[in-house]
Amino acid sequence: MKALAEWEAQVDSELKAKCPATLRNRAGAVLGAIPQRGDWNDFLRAAQESWRLWRLSPTHFPNAVLLLYAGLAFYEYEDNSFWPAFSRCLGLNPLPGSQQTMWNDAFERAASVRGFQLLHGVGHRSLVGTAVYLAGIPLSMWEDFLSVCEWALRWKEGCPWRLESD
Helix, strand or coil, rough: CCCCHHHHHHHHHHHEEEEECCCCCCCCCHHHHHCHHHHHHHHHHHHHHHHHHHHHHHHHHHHHHHHHHHHHHHHHEEECCCCCHHHCCCCCCCCCCHHHHHHHHHHHHHHHCCCCCCCCCCCCCCCHHHHHHHCCCCCHHHHHHHHHHHHHHHHCCCCCCCCCCC
């Protein structure tokens, strides 16, 4: 299994190769750097093994922070809830607000340095929203997304794009 430092280097290389600067402001910009499910689980194991040191200095592995946020947004994001998935996937008790802020600051810094668009709400930053935006449509939302598409196809009686089987 790869150590977190190896993941850091791999993510850096994949972001450079799969996410050129011209595409960094698009939804799903980092999707190509998020590993397949089995490798994602390996990354989480490496993060768990390094947690004692990493938790105090998340900026030490900025690419891994980007991957952690984007991967959580893609694979684990459900019910508009990020921090329970963060804790669950790393095998932790819920993080106190001060540690969440430290991790959010590390994510914001890593994303900004690499030129990714950061989302802002009225008077606040939306870093979880940014992670979801960078990852694209989370897997947990695909079923609902496809249901909307199916509904749209059937929306109007006699519409020209109606499914043949209807």
